[in-house]
Amino acid sequence: MENEETWDKNFNWFDEEHYECFEMEAGSREAVLTAFHELTLVEFPNKKFGTTLKNIRHENNLWKATIKRFKTEKLCEKHCLMPPTYIRTGKMIV
16 A cells, blocks of 8 residues: 555644534534534535534533534545554554
8 A cells, every 4th residue: 555655654643733623503403413414514525524523412502513524635535544553663453
């Protein structure tokens, strides 16, 4: 795999600056889920941005959720193609 030989060892793989995180709120849980599927995923598809819905909760008579995704398609691709540990460290995890 090409990425195994060219991966950037100095790249900070887990830096929060790679992600965009925001809150969504609505009057019902279903409205939050609908907005996520019909608005967020249409603009930022999961397979291109790694878009995820996290932490759905009920606060102050509103339903809220946290949405997290990679800032760019390129960052998502880079993270998805991160080489396995034995390539990165030279050791097998047993």
